[in-house]
Amino acid sequence: MSNDAYSASMLQTYSVRTAANTSAYFIPHIKPNMKILDIGCGPGSITLDLAALVPRGTIVGIxxxxxxxxxxxxLIQKRNVDNATFEVANVLNLPYEDETFDIVCAHQVLIHLPNESSKIGAVEGLKEMRRVCKTGGIICARECDWRSAVVHPSIPGVLDGMKLIEDLTALKRTSPYGGMARFWAEKSGFISADIDTSASVVYYSSPGEVKxxxxxxxxxxxxxxxxDTGVKEGLISEEQKATLPSGWRTWSAQSDAFFSMTDVQLICKK
Structure with missing residues (x-):
């Protein structure tokens, strides 16, 4: 993830992520003695779930x-896990030797990597992931596609908020479009036969989930x-600073509220 400060709500959101609800697509490939690198690990909830699947191996979260x-x-101390470590590191410049890990995985990371001049951030990230992965290992990524969002009912503050987030990604030169995963993989050096893509839908529909x-x-x-950035860049007005958050709260109080977004799942064999 970005090196920008995480808000408390962002950390709380990431903390509810588990291997079961984010990594089921590659869990069948895991063996007990493997060495795994989890990129963009956030507060570590996914990483430590994966650690339990490699009792004779190790996992590093960055x-x-x-x-x-x-x-x-x-969280390591709370769960008493002894085969996991965490460190600050950048996927675009991984501090590991070539051919180090059996599995290199990322969740909602590639979409946040900025495009610089002729270089595509997601492609550069996959190149580094490929470099540190062992021959015969796999590189995995699950990335949302912002174009797939379904929001009902169409409350103005919510829709404006969705548009603001997409507009801000353009300013940051990132690509929040997981549907490009196969394209990114091919550009990073994988051949088509070694690339597998699938999809999973994240949704909130029950009253508790919606709230x-x-x-x-x-x-x-x-x-x-x-x-603040939206106002500064002229993407929203000063008045909208209050209406966008309140729009989400109004939306969450609707009995028929529904939200969904598609995540594209990528597995590349090295």
Whole structure:
């Protein structure tokens, strides 16, 4: 993930991620003695779930954000895990030798990597992931595609908030479009026969899920820099700074509220 400061709501959101709800697509490939690298590990909940699947192996979780890494280290103590470590590192410049890991995985990371001049961030990230993966190993990534979002009902503040987030990704020169995963993989050096893509839908529909997601989105807007940057860049008005978070809260109170987004799942064999 980015090295920008994580808001409390972002850390809370990432903490509910588990291997079961994020990594089921590559779990069948895991063997007990493997060495795994988890990129963009956040507060470590996925990483430590995966650690339990390699009792005779090890897993390393990395993230650019020191706050997240500190949270992950605390989680190690809470869960009493002895085969996992966490450190601050950048996927674009991994501090590991070639052919080090059996599996290199990432969750919602490639979409955050900036495109610089002629270089595509996601492609450069996959090149580094490929470099540190052993021959015969696999590189895995699960990335959302912002174009797939379904939001009902169409409350203005929510829709404006969705558009703001997409507009901000353009300013950061990132590509929040997981549907490009196969394209990224081919550009990073994998041949078509060694690339497998699939998809999974994340959705919130029950009253509890909707309330949690709406409040989470409202707090992420309030606690982060999106609103201020949006005003500064002329993407939203000063008045909208208040209406966007409140829109999510209004949405979460609707009995028919529904949100979904498609995640594209990528497995590349080296």
């Amino acid at each position: 993230d650019l954000n020191e706050t997240a890494i500190n949270s992950a280290k605390e 949690w997601w709406g409040e989470t989105m409202a707090q992420r807007l309030e606690q982060g820099s999106s609103l």
